[in-house]
Amino acid sequence: MAVTAAMVKELREKTGAGVMDAKKALVETDGNMEAAAELLHEKGAAKAAKKADRVTAEGLTGIAVNGNVAALVEINSETDFVAKNDQFVTLVKETAELIASEKPADNEAALALVTKTGETLEQAFVQATSTIGEKISFRRFALSEKTDAQHFGIYQHNQGRIGVVSVIEGGDEAMAKQLSMHIAAMHPTVLSYTELEPAFVHEEVAKMNHDIDLDNESRAMVDKAPLPHLVYGSKSQLTDEVIAKAEEDIKAELTAEHKPEKIWDKIIPGKMARFMLDSTKVDQEYTLLAQVYVMDDSKTVEAYLESENAKAVSFARFEVGEGIEKAENDFAAEVAAQAGL
Numbered sequence: 215m216a217v218t219a220a221m222v223k224e225l226r227e228k229t230g231a232g233v234m235d236a237k238k239a240l241v242e243t244d245g246n247m248e249a250a251a252e253l254l255h256e257k258g259a260a261k262a263a264k265k266a267d268r269v270t271a272e273g274l275t276g277i278a279v280n281g282n283v284a285a286l287v288e289i290n291s292e293t294d295f296v297a298k299n300d301q302f303v304t305l306v307k308e309t310a311e312l313i314a315s316e317k318p319a320d321n322e323a324a325l326a327l328v329t330k331t332g333e334t335l336e337q338a339f340v341q342a343t344s345t346i347g348e349k350i351s352f353r354r355f356a357l358s359e360k361t362d363a364q365h366f367g368i369y370q371h372n373q374g375r376i377g378v379v380s381v382i383e384g385g386d387e388a389m390a391k392q393l394s395m396h397i398a399a400m401h402p403t404v405l406s407y408t409e410l411e412p413a414f415v416h417e418e419v420a421k422m423n424h425d426i427d428l429d430n431e432s433r434a435m436v437d438k439a440p441l442p443h444l445v446y447g448s449k450s451q452l453t454d455e456v457i458a459k460a461e462e463d464i465k466a467e468l469t470a471e472h473k474p475e476k477i478w479d480k481i482i483p484g485k486m487a488r489f490m491l492d493s494t495k496v497d498q499e500y501t502l503l504a505q506v507y508v509m510d511d512s513k514t515v516e517a518y519l520e521s522e523n524a525k526a527v528s529f530a531r532f533e534v535g536e537g538i539e540k541a542e543n544d545f546a547a548e549v550a551a552q553a554g555l
């Protein structure tokens with residue numbers, strides 16, 4: 215049976231295959247459209263299997279909102295060039311929309327979802343790998359939910375390499391978006407100090423003190439006074455006893471400096487605020503509420519929101535490729551090898 219251009223066009227629209235691949239499949243199946251589509255799917259799966267071990271550390275985040283549900287996804291490719299491909303961008307968009315609509319429990323459930331074309335999401339990624347020519351992988355997703363009285367903050371930075379969804383109560387969408395911009399820039403990992411594990415705080419304080427030691431070596435060379443070590447790193451460590459002891463130490467210091475007691479009430483609050491600031495460095499690094507707000511550096515995020523009668527409820531932040539070890543490839547050598555040079 216003669217293969218026509220119209221048949222090739224129909225098969226391409228149905229499968230997303232390239233012109234030559236579609237034509238070859240139709241020739242091999244004597245023009246049988248269904249058999250040709252099945253053949254292309256089989257070949258696509260085989261191509262995808264060959265690419266299964268490749269590292270995908272580039273790509274895009276995608277965000278979709280469906281009523282009171284927002285989905286944040288990360289879809290990976292091998293190169294940032296492919297991340298700009300129209301088919302890839304569409305796949306990211308449609309994946310986020312499908313997950314926001316269906317709210318799967320995990321990646322396995324997400325990949326089993328049926329797309330608008332009738333194939334599963336997993337099959338869509340196999341097909342994308344085949345037609346785009348690079349391994350395309352579905353890495354992760356996060357679902358955020360809000361009430362009618364709450365607001366989503368939606369923000370994507372650097373053309374989608376960072377994606378953030380935040381939820382606030384009070385305020386408005388503009389305030390929520392600004393909060394998401396802060397989250398994109400400052401990379402908090404949790405909302406509050408209550409979510410930090412004690413062992414993690416201990417390790418981070420040790421790392422910070424190591425950095426102080428290195429700094430003090432440099433300071434000693436120029437006869438500068440050494441910086442003190444941190445004793446605490448998080449509000450979780452500042453028990454009532456610790457705070458009471460800090461206040462007593464301040465009073466003893468004021469006594470040693472011969473400061474009259476009648477002015478202590480004007481000095482102690484400022485010194486206690488300094489103590490709290492110096493004792494929560496880990497919180498400031500990793501928790502959203504303790505960070506200095508980039509939109510108003512006179513306040514922490516928590517203090518700013520409180521001043522606006524608002525509060526942060528939750529957030530999700532994805533940065534493309536974070537945590538993935540990238541292979542260092544010699545691109546010129548790879549091209550030469552493929553060309554048989």
